[in-house]
Each structure stands twice: as structure tokens, then as C-alpha cells.
Amino acid sequence: MSNLKQAAKRLSEQITDYLQQKQTVLVCFQVKINNVDLLAWLKSQTAYPQFYLNFRDKTKILAASGKVRAFSDLDAAQEFIEQYDYPLVGGLQFQGYGQFVLPQFLLVQSENSTALNCFVEGADSASTALAALKTLSNTTPLSPLPKQIPLCTERRADRQTWCDWVNQALFEIRQGKLSKLVLANETRLHLKQSINAYDFLAESEKYNQGCYHFLWAENPNSQFVGSTPERLFVREYNVFLTEALAGTAPVSDDPQENQRQADWLLRDEKNRNENWLVVQDIAQNLRDLTETFEVGELELKPLRKVQHLLRKIRADLAAHYQDAALLNAIHPTAAVSGLPQQQAKMILSKIETFERGWYAGTFGVMSKTDAEFCVAIRSAFIESHRIRVFAGAGIVEGSQPLEEWQEIERKAAGLISLFAKNQ
Incomplete structure (x- = not known):
């Protein structure tokens, strides 16, 4: 296997040959390289969009930069995959707007090696790739986050406003319009020292374990990053795995208190019901796409600041399954919407x-052949000296406004505590 400099040279030779033959077809050039720190590599790249995903339950990391094709329409993205059999990275916003790309460079890291893929389509794409290869081997060391007290902290909803929001949700539930509503809050922190998104995510990978870690940047001025415990789904051929992650209790530095909270959470009827509503929603949405549907036993998902109720779900997909149909059916789940x-x-x-x-x-x-998606919660926009952090809570009958406020504050602290003093 080669290092990045050797890989860049080999790719340059292949792309030059492609240009000399005046090819226009979409091709993928691949080189196996030794593992590198993909966040440090992505930190030094200048092409956008940029994408990073460190998987939760397997030793696999993706990093991508630039684009050869882009799709805002999910069906068009699916048609591309069916035609070319190349992977696409990206996702869907909460309201369903899509952004999927075939990147210029896609690095897929496993435990022992990394596959460096370079996608090229036509002369312009090939020329762009050649120019990018000049800096492909660059990496920028990741740095510890400066601990600081934010100059200013603003919340979209302060505690009283949040309680009003929860009471509005409870009113709608009691009117029979809803059985669950997942409210979210945005916290804006203005800092004296700017925060680098790649350093931020590297710090989160250290402390927020048991999570997917992701980064999406459409330009250099704003990066969306997060460390989410929640899987949307995994598909391997026709085997489909998803989960219901809902119901929350706090985690502290006291192991005995954490155990008491865990025991309470497993027994608490309000939290058990909140979790089961998510299971029912998933089952209903997938009923026409699956042949079997199995729900696992209730278990705990412990994290750094909170712990959740979790039910794992396994299904066998019906014939002619497609990820576009699965995404349309399951996103957003009741765990983040209602x-x-x-x-x-x-x-x-x-x-x-x-x-x-x-x-x-x-x-x-x-x-x-396969797909995997996480749910973009426990997330933030990093915009130099400003950070916007998001956290949400599921409201059902029996929810108490102040308890839900404490819950979203604990969830937000999973990221804010990485750089803010006294958090």
C-alpha cells in the first residue's frame, strides 16, 4: 500500500491518460493507501462540499471532498445508483430537502487500510481532479479546543418560553391531534476565540463515545457537525436494521445514581410509552416494504450526559427495495418529529x-448493495466565533415542562462542554 503522496502520483498518471484518450465517461480510479487521520486530511482540503462520517458500530470512516455529480432529488439519486453502481454521500434535512453528491475524492477507511477513490467525468472534471491532486497529500494537525467562557449565550426559547412551548404541545395532545411532539431548541454561543469544526469533532469523538460522528460543509464559512447516538437505518442487501431511541434519564459522575436512574427509566411508563410510539410509527411506515418485522427487548443506551431507552428492530425487505423508498418511508421518525x-x-x-x-x-x-444513515441530532453549526447548538425532547402525555427543559440542557451540554468552561 502507498501513502498519500504516492497515491496522488498514481492517480495523476491515470487521469492524465484519461485526458489524452479524450474520454467523457464517468469512471472511478482507486488506490489503496495506509490509514491516515481522515479529519486531519479533510481539515487541509479546500474543495467543497465536504463530508465525514465515523460509523457507530463498526470500524469504518468516510471522508469526501468536492463533487462530480449532485442531486437534490432523492429519486434522481436512486436512478444514478441503479445506473452506475457508485456510492453517494449526503442526506436529507428535517423537512425533506435532499443533498447527495458523488464526490471528487472519497476515502473509505476500514481497520487495516483506506481505499482512495477519485471520480472523474469528462475533461473539466479530470482537470479539476488533477489540480486537487497537488494538495491531496496535505494534512493539518488537529488541535485541542480552547476552553473559554462564551461572551454571550442566547437561546431561541428561554426557560419560560420553553415551558410555554411544552404546554402548547400538551394542549394539542389532549385535544387528540397528536400522541407525541418532539420540540427542539437552538442555543447560540458567541465566543472570544474561534472554534475549528474539525478540531471540535475530533474532541467530540474522544468523549462522546457510542455515537456516529459526522460533518457536512457546503462552504468554508459554516460546518454542520454532530455526535449522534441514533441510527436511522442500516441496509445490507435486503436485511434492514433500525431502532427506536426515545426516553431519557440523566447521567452524572455518580455510578450509583446512574444505576438508580437507569432502573427508573426502564420502569417508567411515560418513557416506555414514548419509545413504543416510535416503534409503532416505524412499523406502520415500513409495512408495505417489508416481509418480516422483529422488535427486540427494551434496553439502555448509556451516553456521557444522558441515557436512553432503546429497542432494536430487524426486518427483511420485500423485493425491489430501494434506499430512496426507505428514506421517504422512515424519515423523519417519531423520535425527532412526533x-x-x-x-x-x-x-x-x-x-x-x-x-x-x-x-x-x-x-x-x-x-x-448497502446503505447506512444516522439521525442528525446532538449537532451544531460551527461558524468561526459563533456556534449554534441544537437539542430536543419528546413531549407526550405526562411530560413536565421543567423536566423537559433540564433534559435538553443536558443533551446540549454533550457538545457545549467540549469548549465552554464550567459545563
Whole structure:
């Protein structure tokens, strides 16, 4: 296997030959290289968009930069995959806007090696790739985050406003319009020292374990990053894995208290019901796409600041499955929106005073043989000296406004504590 400099040279020779033959077809040149720090590599790249995904349950990391093709339409993305059998990376925002790309460079790292893929289509694409190869081997060391007290902290909803939002949701539930509504808040922190998104995510990978870690950047001025515990789905051929992650209790530095909270969470009827609503929603949405549907036992998902109830779900897909159909059917789940889904989204647009955008959306990779997507919660926009952090809570009958406020503050602290003093 080669290093990045050797790989760049080999790719340059292949692309030059492609140009000399005046080819126009879409091709993929691949070189196996020794493993490198993909966040440090992505930090030094200048082509956009940029994509990064460190998988939760397997030793696999993706990093991508630049684009050869882009799709905002999910069906068009699916048609491309069916025609070319190349993977696409990207995702869907909460309200369903899509952005999938075939990147110029896609690095796929496993435990022992990394596959460096370079996609080229026509002379212009090949010339762009050749220019990018000059800096392909660059990496920029990741740095510790400066600990600081934010100059200013603003919340879209302060505690009283949040309690009002929860009471509005409870009113809708009691009127029979909803069984669940997932409210979210946005916290804006203004800092003296700017934060680098790649350093931020590297720090989160250290401390927020048991998560997917992702980055999406359409330009150098704003990066959306997160460390999410929640899987949307995994597909391997026709085997489909998803989960219901809902119901929350705090985690502290006291192991005995954490155990008491865990025991309470497993027994608490309100949290168990919240989780089961997600299971029912997934089952309903997938009923026409699956041949079997199995729900696992209730278990715990412990994290750094909170712990959740989790039910794993396995299904066998019916013939002619496609990821576009699966995404349309399952996203967004009741774990991030509510039930019934369309009614919940409409009410959220009236209560929340901000656009969720990528928050509670989904990011991942899809191909003919397999796909995997996470749910983009526990996330933030990094914009130099400003950080916008998002956190949400599921509201059902029995929810208490102040308890839900404490829950979203704990969830947001999973990211804010990485750079803010006294968090």
C-alpha cells in the first residue's frame, strides 16, 4: 500500500491518460493507501462540499471532498445508483430537502487500510481532479479546543418560553391531534476565540463515545457537525436494521445514581410509552416494504450526559427495495418529529421560532448493495466565533415542562462542554 503522496502520483498518471484518450465517461480510479487521520486530511482540503462520517458500530470512516455529480432529488439519486453502481454521500434535512453528491475524492477507511477513490467525468472534471491532486497529500494537525467562557449565550426559547412551548404541545395532545411532539431548541454561543469544526469533532469523538460522528460543509464559512447516538437505518442487501431511541434519564459522575436512574427509566411508563410510539410509527411506515418485522427487548443506551431507552428492530425487505423508498418511508421518525408525522411537522412549524434545516435530518451513504444513515441530532453549526447548538425532547402525555427543559440542557451540554468552561 502507498501513502498519500504516492497515491496522488498514481492517480495523476491515470487521469492524465484519461485526458489524452479524450474520454467523457464517468469512471472511478482507486488506490489503496495506509490509514491516515481522515479529519486531519479533510481539515487541509479546500474543495467543497465536504463530508465525514465515523460509523457507530463498526470500524469504518468516510471522508469526501468536492463533487462530480449532485442531486437534490432523492429519486434522481436512486436512478444514478441503479445506473452506475457508485456510492453517494449526503442526506436529507428535517423537512425533506435532499443533498447527495458523488464526490471528487472519497476515502473509505476500514481497520487495516483506506481505499482512495477519485471520480472523474469528462475533461473539466479530470482537470479539476488533477489540480486537487497537488494538495491531496496535505494534512493539518488537529488541535485541542480552547476552553473559554462564551461572551454571550442566547437561546431561541428561554426557560419560560420553553415551558410555554411544552404546554402548547400538551394542549394539542389532549385535544387528540397528536400522541407525541418532539420540540427542539437552538442555543447560540458567541465566543472570544474561534472554534475549528474539525478540531471540535475530533474532541467530540474522544468523549462522546457510542455515537456516529459526522460533518457536512457546503462552504468554508459554516460546518454542520454532530455526535449522534441514533441510527436511522442500516441496509445490507435486503436485511434492514433500525431502532427506536426515545426516553431519557440523566447521567452524572455518580455510578450509583446512574444505576438508580437507569432502573427508573426502564420502569417508567411515560418513557416506555414514548419509545413504543416510535416503534409503532416505524412499523406502520415500513409495512408495505417489508416481509418480516422483529422488535427486540427494551434496553439502555448509556451516553456521557444522558441515557436512553432503546429497542432494536430487524426486518427483511420485500423485493425491489430501494434506499430512496426507505428514506421517504422512515424519515423523519417519531423520535425527532412526533405522531402523526404530518400533523406534528405542521404544529412544530407554528411553535418553534427557527428553521431546523439539517438538525434532526439524516446523513449517510447509499449504494446498490448497502446503505447506512444516522439521525442528525446532538449537532451544531460551527461558524468561526459563533456556534449554534441544537437539542430536543419528546413531549407526550405526562411530560413536565421543567423536566423537559433540564433534559435538553443536558443533551446540549454533550457538545457545549467540549469548549465552554464550567459545563
